[in-house]
Amino acid sequence: MHINQPEFLSDDFEISIVVPVYNEEQALFAFHQRLMAVLNGLKQPCRVFYIDDGSSDRTPMVLFSLAEDERITVVRLSRNFGHQAALTAGLDLADGDVVITMDGDGQHPPELIPVMLQKFRDGYDIVQMQRMDDEKVGFFKRTTSRWFYWLINKLGDTQIAPGSSDFRLMSHGAVLAFREMKEYHMFIRGIIPWLGFPSVDIPYTPQVRIAGRSKYTFKKMLILAENAIFSFSLVPLRIGFVIGGVFLLLAVLEAIYVLFFWITGRQSTLQPGWSSIVFLILITGGSLTVLVSLLGIYIGQIHQEVKKRPNYIIQKLYNRKHD
Secondary structure: OOOOOOOOOOOOOEEEEEEEEOOOHHHHHHHHHHHHHHHOOOOOOEEEEEEEEEOOOHHHHHHHHHOOOOOOEEEEEEOOOOOOHHHHHHHHHHOOOOOEOOOOOOOOOOHHHHHHHHHHHOOOEEEEEOOOOOOOOOOHHHHHHHHHHHHHHHHHOOOOOEEEEEEEEEEEHHHHHOOOOOOOOOOOHHHHHHHHHOOOEEEEEEOOOOOOOOOOOOHHHHHHHHHHHHOOOOHHHHHHHHHHHHHHHHHHHHHHHHHHHHHHHHHHOOOOOOHHHHHHHHHHHHHHHHHHHHHHHHHHHHHHHHHOOOOOEEEEEOOOOOO
């Protein structure tokens, strides 16, 4: 697929900002004020797409009040589809020459947008913000994040910079390429580098949340890790092949060992023992259970992909200028 990338002269381009939110009523207004303070200082025309991922608090009311500004478009999904689905919805709708995705809790500083735009002017289609956690971030989160990126880079063919977040800039051409990805289990942090567009990483220190707490529970992080590993790697299945080969080799060695006693006429010295047999049964049984489970996850993901269900459903799309 060939995508014609438009050529811009000076600052003649339009910017779209995509902000997925979920139960952020306490933080939204303050975040919006910071964001608009930055956008009002830019020369380019800007539009902001707020994607409400099925919030159960007063987030929709806050968003519709912000949408009195014609530059604001509110997209309300029919239920909570998840952060990656909400981002996908925003990227499908954003029509700017440049699209910037960021969270609405204040941890992604809007003040860095001019820095990202300068990198775009330098010729990069993707400007990836790379989170640099300091000591304020809990030990557990820092450690699990480090392990996650180490594991996904070891297992997959696509290399993802440690600390990569969904705070990034994408050119219109990169967004069009992303829209060709029709996967149900989206792991956008992996898909973006897979596209292969010219990119640059910019380190940043996440700021303190304006209000509330992270919506990424431990369960959601595990699901994200599962999607990342099983969407970008067949290594778990290859590991199963290796483990099976090891057990086959052990079985051959055991047969040779026993056969040696029979050949030398010392079969009477063989000591029957149930403990070694039970041990081998437990090892092989446990290994087979793990391998069947891995295979089951792949089959389950294939099952969900082939049904071709949409990643999200839009319940309402509101823009004052067009409504």
